[in-house]
Amino acid sequence: MRFYDPTGERFGIPTYPLRLAPEGLATRRQLRAKGLRPGGQDIAAQLMWPRRGGTGTAYLYQVDRARPVRPMTPGRWRAHAAMMLARRTCPCCGRDAGYVIPTSRGHCTGCPLS
Structure with a gap:
């Protein structure tokens, strides 16, 4: 082998x-x-x-x-929520897209600036 x-x-x-x-x-x-x-x-x-x-x-x-595994504390949950919000926020129009914006695309699908 x-x-x-x-x-x-x-x-x-x-x-x-x-x-x-x-x-x-x-x-x-x-x-x-x-x-x-x-x-x-x-x-x-x-x-x-x-x-x-x-x-x-x-x-x-x-x-x-x-x-x-260490349990999730309230502070860790807040940090996780902030991180996910940043991944969902379109850098072009600033709106929460409701989904994680693909880095390959760079902006949300409904962005008027695209």
Whole structure:
């Protein structure tokens, strides 16, 4: 197997092919689905798989050392709302478009300045 290196001799850290990581290791996304976060721990291993134009990589963390996700405080909710409002506000006409304005377009679809 091309990406199987459980000792880390070839890649520097233990490496496994996709879907063959041992129990007790999870990616950030898998941790988040369980309500956890890495919590400052170092990368325990990595997953690697072939993809067009190169190699895909995902880092793995130990589930037993993960910490609970920090709850959203009222201040964080306000900051999140302000950030989303900025993404919905058209820079040309200044109106709230009601949706996130694509950066490729640069303005809302109903903008009279377009």
